[in-house]
Amino acid sequence: MEINEENRNSAEEKISTLLDDLASLESYIRDLFSFLPSPVCLVSSAKIILEANPAFEKITGYKTEEMIGKTIDVFFDKERTEEFFERTLKEGFIKTEETFLFDKDKNSIPVSISTILRKNEEEEVVGFFFVIFDLSEIKKTEKILKDTQLALTNMLEDVEEAKDREEQEKNKTLSIITNLADGLLFFNNEEKIDLMNSQAENFFGLGAKEIIGKSLQELDNFTDLKPLVKLLGKKIEKIFRKEILIKKNLTLEVSTVPILREKTKTGTLVILHDISREKMIERMKSEFVSLAAHQLRTPLSAIKWTMKMLIEGDLGKITKEQKEFIEKTYHSNERMIELINDLLDVTRIEEGRYLYKPMLIDFGPVAQFVVNLYKEEVEKRQLKLEFKKPEKKLPGVMLDVEKIKLAIQNLIENAIKYTPSGGTVTVALKHDKNEIELSVQDSGVGIPEDQKERVFTKFFRGANVIRMETEGTGLGLFITKNIIEAHGGRIWFESEKDKGSTFYFSLPVKKELESFLGEF
Amino acid sequence: MTKEEIENLMKTEIETRGVVFQTDRDYVLEKKGENGLKELEAELERMGHPIKYKQIKSMAFYPAGLRVLSLQAMKNVFGFDDEKIKEIGNIATKKSLIIKLFVRYFLSTERVFFQEAPRLWQKHWTKGTLVPVEMDEKQKRALLRLENFNLHHLYCSVYLRGYFAGILQMIIKTPQISCEETKCSLKGDEYHEYLIQWK
Numbered sequence: 001m002e003i004n005e006e007n008r009n010s011a012e013e014k015i016s017t018l019l020d021d022l023a024s025l026e027s028y029i030r031d032l033f034s035f036l037p038s039p040v041c042l043v044s045s046a047k048i049i050l051e052a053n054p055a056f057e058k059i060t061g062y063k064t065e066e067m068i069g070k071t072i073d074v075f076f077d078k079e080r081t082e083e084f085f086e087r088t089l090k091e092g093f094i095k096t097e098e099t100f101l102f103d104k105d106k107n108s109i110p111v112s113i114s115t116i117l118r119k120n121e122e123e124e125v126v127g128f129f130f131v132i133f134d135l136s137e138i139k140k141t142e143k144i145l146k147d148t149q150l151a152l153t154n155m156l157e158d159v160e161e162a163k164d165r166e167e168q169e170k171n172k173t174l175s176i177i178t179n180l181a182d183g184l185l186f187f188n189n190e191e192k193i194d195l196m197n198s199q200a201e202n203f204f205g206l207g208a209k210e211i212i213g214k215s216l217q218e219l220d221n222f223t224d225l226k227p228l229v230k231l232l233g234k235k236i237e238k239i240f241r242k243e244i245l246i247k248k249n250l251t252l253e254v255s256t257v258p259i260l261r262e263k264t265k266t267g268t269l270v271i272l273h274d275i276s277r278e279k280m281i282e283r284m285k286s287e288f289v290s291l292a293a294h295q296l297r298t299p300l301s302a303i304k305w306t307m308k309m310l311i312e313g314d315l316g317k318i319t320k321e322q323k324e325f326i327e328k329t330y331h332s333n334e335r336m337i338e339l340i341n342d343l344l345d346v347t348r349i350e351e352g353r354y355l356y357k358p359m360l361i362d363f364g365p366v367a368q369f370v371v372n373l374y375k376e377e378v379e380k381r382q383l384k385l386e387f388k389k390p391e392k393k394l395p396g397v398m399l400d401v402e403k404i405k406l407a408i409q410n411l412i413e414n415a416i417k418y419t420p421s422g423g424t425v426t427v428a429l430k431h432d433k434n435e436i437e438l439s440v441q442d443s444g445v446g447i448p449e450d451q452k453e454r455v456f457t458k459f460f461r462g463a464n465v466i467r468m469e470t471e472g473t474g475l476g477l478f479i480t481k482n483i484i485e486a487h488g489g490r491i492w493f494e495s496e497k498d499k500g501s502t503f504y505f506s507l508p509v510k511k512e513l514e515s516f517l518g519e520f
Numbered sequence: 521m522t523k524e525e526i527e528n529l530m531k532t533e534i535e536t537r538g539v540v541f542q543t544d545r546d547y548v549l550e551k552k553g554e555n556g557l558k559e560l561e562a563e564l565e566r567m568g569h570p571i572k573y574k575q576i577k578s579m580a581f582y583p584a585g586l587r588v589l590s591l592q593a594m595k596n597v598f599g600f601d602d603e604k605i606k607e608i609g610n611i612a613t614k615k616s617l618i619i620k621l622f623v624r625y626f627l628s629t630e631r632v633f634f635q636e637a638p639r640l641w642q643k644h645w646t647k648g649t650l651v652p653v654e655m656d657e658k659q660k661r662a663l664l665r666l667e668n669f670n671l672h673h674l675y676c677s678v679y680l681r682g683y684f685a686g687i688l689q690m691i692i693k694t695p696q697i698s699c700e701e702t703k704c705s706l707k708g709d710e711y712h713e714y715l716i717q718w719k
Contacts, residue, residue, distance in 0.1 A: 023577045026617055044626050050690055051620060068614040069689035126626060 039132040042118065045125055047071045047085065059111075059134055061104030072130065075101050076113075088115040088128055101132065110135040183252070183272030187236055189265065191216050200272055203246060228254065228270075236268045243275065251279045282350070290347040293340045300337050307333065335471065342475040346458060349482045356486055358398040360510060363436050364389055364429065366401060370408040371427050374416060382421040388428040395509040397436055399487065404507075407483040410476035411440040411503050417472070418465050419444035419500070435489070437506040446497040455493065456481040464497070480505075521592050526567055526585075529672060534584035535646040538576040543612035544590050545573035552598060563593040578617045581646065588672040591679060602678045609682030613690065618643050630655060632691045633662060640687075645669070653713075660719065662688065666712035670705055676712050677701050684714055694718040 033040070039056035041049050052060075052067050060067065060075060073081050080099050087094050093116045100108045112133040120126050177184055183200030187193055192215050196208040204224045211219060216236070220229045227244045231254055239256045246252055253273040259266050307330040309315050311323060318326070348354040371387045378385040408427075415425040423443040430437050445464050447455060454460045459474035484491045484505045495501035521529075548556050557573060564571050569589055576582070591608070594600050600608075613619050618640070625636045634652045641650035648669030655662045664684060666676070685699040696719045703713035 019577050019580050022579045026578055044691070046629075046691065046693060048690060048693060050626065065611045065614045069686070071693055120625070 039134070041067070041072070041130045041132075043072045043128045043130055045127060047073065047081065050127060056132065059101065059103065059109065059132060075103075084113065084115055084130075085128065088117055089125065092117050096133070098135065110139045182274070185270040185272070186259070186267055187216075187270065188267040191236060193219065194267065203250065203252065203272055203274070228252075228272075232256070232270070236270070241273075243279075249276055249280070250274070251276045286347045286350045289343050290351075293343045293347070297337065297340050297344075300333060300340065303333050304330070304337065339473050342473050342479060345479050346475055349479065354482065354486065356400040356403060358400055358487075360396045361399045361401055362394060363397050363399065363404075363438075363507070364394050366399070366404060367408060367427065367429055367438060370405050370412065373409070374412055377416060378425070381416060381419075383416060383419055384424040385416075386424065386426045388426065390430060394429065394431050394436055395433075397487075397507050397509055399507070400483075403483045404487070407480040407505065408438065408440075410480045411505075414476060414503075415440050415442035415444065415501075418442065418468070423500075431509070433509070435506040435508050437504060439502055439504045441500065441502040443500040446499050446501050447493075447495040448497050452495065456491070521567075521589075523568070526569070526589065529588055530569060530583060530585035532583070532585055532671065533647070534669070534671060535581040536584045536587050537578065537618060537644050538580045538582055539578040539617050540587050540612065540644070541571060541573055541576040541582065541590060542578055542617070543615045544594070544608065545576070546615055547608050547611055548573075548594065548598075556598070559597050560590075560593055563597045564589060567593060584645070584647075584671055588675050591674050595674075605674065605678045606682035609679040610686040610689075611682075613683055613686030619687070619690075626691055629657065629691045632687075637664070637687070641666075651711075657692075660694075660717060662716045664714040664716065666714070667710075669712065673704070673706055676706065677704060680712075681714065684716055688716055688718065692718055 033051075033053050036053050037055055039059045040053045041056050042051040044050050049067050049070050049072055052062075052064050054064075056067070057064055062070075076084070076099060084094060084097065094114055096112045096114055098110065098112050101111045102108055112135055114131040114133075116129045116131075117125055118127045118129060177195070177197045180197060180199060183203045184195065184197045185193060185200055186195035192213055193211055194213075196206075196211060201208055204222070206222060206224065211222070211225075216229055216232060216234065219225045224246060227246055231239065231242055231244050236256055238258070239254055242254050244252055244254055251274075253275045255271045255273070257269045257271065259269050307326055310318060310326050311330060345354065367389070368387065371385065374385060412425065412427065419425055419442045424441075425443075426439075426441040428439045428441070445462075445468065447462050448464060451460075451462055456477050458478045460477070461472055461474040465472070481491050484507070487507050489505055489507040491503070491505040493501055493503045545557065548560055552559070561571065561573065567589055569586060571586060571590060591605055594608070595605070598604075622636055622640055622643075626632055633655045637652055638650045641648065649667045651665040651667060653663040653665050666680070669676070681699040681701060685697045688699075689697050697716065698718070699714055699716045701712060702715045703709035703711060705711055
């Protein structure tokens with residue numbers, strides 16, 4: 001009995017130990033299954049879910065008790081599920097297969113699934129393990145990478161296109177530059193030459209290769225480039241249509257243009273326009289005018305003196321009617337002589353032979369003298385002529401008196417000629433320590449706005465004054481401007497059509513003039 | 521449940537596996553949390569038969585009376601009705617370790633019903649015999665008999681209905697299963713009889 005009792009106690013102890021071991025094993029398996037990070041489920045041969053771990057709960061949104069008893073079709077496409085089962089039955093497992101899992105909210109989640117057959121001791125298939133791998137993040141990253149790749153490809157294509165376009169533009173521009181009739185030089189910001197087109201090569205008799213990359217200082221070593229280098233200076237500034245003589249029969253008009261890219265200066269373009277032909281024509285024209293004027297002046301002078309003798313009765317008595325005709329002819333001849341003189345002045349100016357004989361003069365009496373010349377004329381035309389001058393004596397100025405008189409005359413004559421009866425012509429003088437300013441104001445017809453730019457050019461006559469006054473050479477203001485500028489002065493005007501004009505000129509007082517003359 | 525009823529219940533010689541207390545514990549923890557479990561244990565202590573759920577060993581045998589008291593205590597503390605008790609039975613099949621061990625034999629509906637179900641019962645209980653009577657997949661019905669097992673109506677007429685339905689759900693593809701007790705030995709019948717139907 002005791003032995004039996006001992007055996008029973010020993011058996012109970014063994015059973016208790018086995019139970020403890022079983023409980024530990026259960027806990028171990030449960031923990032292993034629960035903490036497995038991959039979603040895992042066990043599916044029966046009838047495709048019914050028999051077990052699922054917490055990771056599977058998480059990805060599907062179902063609780064385990066909700067899932068157990070459901071078919072696996074709930075989570076995957078039916079046809080794909082069939083395929084997974086068939087392949088697993090045939091091959092024993094599926095390593096990885098991408099598909100979509102539908103969660104409780106019917107969201108489609110990209111996943112990779114792996115399967116393996118579960119068999120019992122008799123090698124009978126009792127189910128399948130499904131292991132899921134969530135590909136959402138990988139797919140997201142994949143999409144970002146694909147999008148980035150696409151964006152980069154697009155950018156690359158855009159860059160290629162832009163590059164091609166730029167290349168085409170560059171070729172186009174180069175072709176234009178090469179074939180341009182003007183010479184072009186491009187200096188970079190370091191004042192080194194980057195480009196010389198073929199026309200510029202022709203002008204200077206140099207090849208671009210010889211001078212590309214050279215600085216202004218280095219360019220000065222080339223004889224033909226010296227005048228240009230001198231004009232451009234040490235640092236290239238803005239130049240607009242300055243003429244330079246490169247060699248005999250080659251005069252260039254030089255302009256510079258800063259080249260900007262997105263508001264940043266990248267260099268300076270020097271444009272060389274060949275004006276040799278224009279200069280030659282101009283010279284020939286001047287020569288012709290000079291020749292014609294000289295040839296005309298002698299017979300006109302002879303006519304003048306003969307008529308004067310006739311008018312004064314030196315050649316015998318003439319009737320009153322004859323005298324009137326001869327006087328008219330005499331005045332016409334005078335106007336022709338004036339025209340010839342003007343033309344000669346113009347040719348002298350253009351040839352640089354319009355010589356000045358400056359003397360230190362009190363300008364006031366000179367102006368007064370000229371104003372006085374027009375008193376009778378003004379009365380005849382029923383105009384009012386005023387002369388306003390400062391009370392104090394004006395500072396002395398260096399003047400070629402005859403030329404200055406001519407300049408003042410031209411301005412007053414224009415004012416009288418183009419002011420209707422009843423109008424006023426005001427000559428005013430003023431000065432400061434640097435210059436003397438004379439103005440001639442009229443209440444005449446004024447200058448049309450669109451013609452103001454041409455006022456000081458040769459042969460210019462306003463469209464409105466041609467209609468009212470047929471006389472006039474159109475040379476007076478051109479000559480006046482040249483006279484004033486030759487004295488180091490400035491000339492300008494203000495005008496309003498049908499209201500009148502005011503012409504101004506200023507002359508530097510003695511010390512300024514001396515410094516101006518010192519430049520020559 | 522009166523004290524006398526409790527004591528009578530505890531006198532029964534039938535024993536059951538600890539796993540049933542674990543499935544009760546898991547249900548309470550999920551629905552009511554740790555405090556719920558403490559309240560349940562306090563109620564059982566008040567009823568005179570304390571259970572420390574976390575110390576229960578799934579494979580060890582415990583008095584069947586405690587199994588009924590565990591369900592009754594849940595009714596007392598949480599006010600669970602019969603439907604809830606049925607649900608506990610149903611969910612137990614999905615959490616039970618013994619069921620999981622049996623899953624490897626779930627080769628076919630017929631095998632589970634006719635061979636494994638009786639074995640499953642024997643694994644859980646020291647008394648009673650589960651007899652598969654009929655399985656008609658065309659008619660979508662099955663008939664089970666439980667002989668020689670008298671415990672308490674809360675178990676046989678409520679809990680077991682959910683439990684049997686749960687097991688059938690794991691072998692038959694159907695969205696809905698119902699289980700009714702058509703005969704009850706506690707009501708004078710020779711055995712318990714369960715009619716299981718599905719759609």
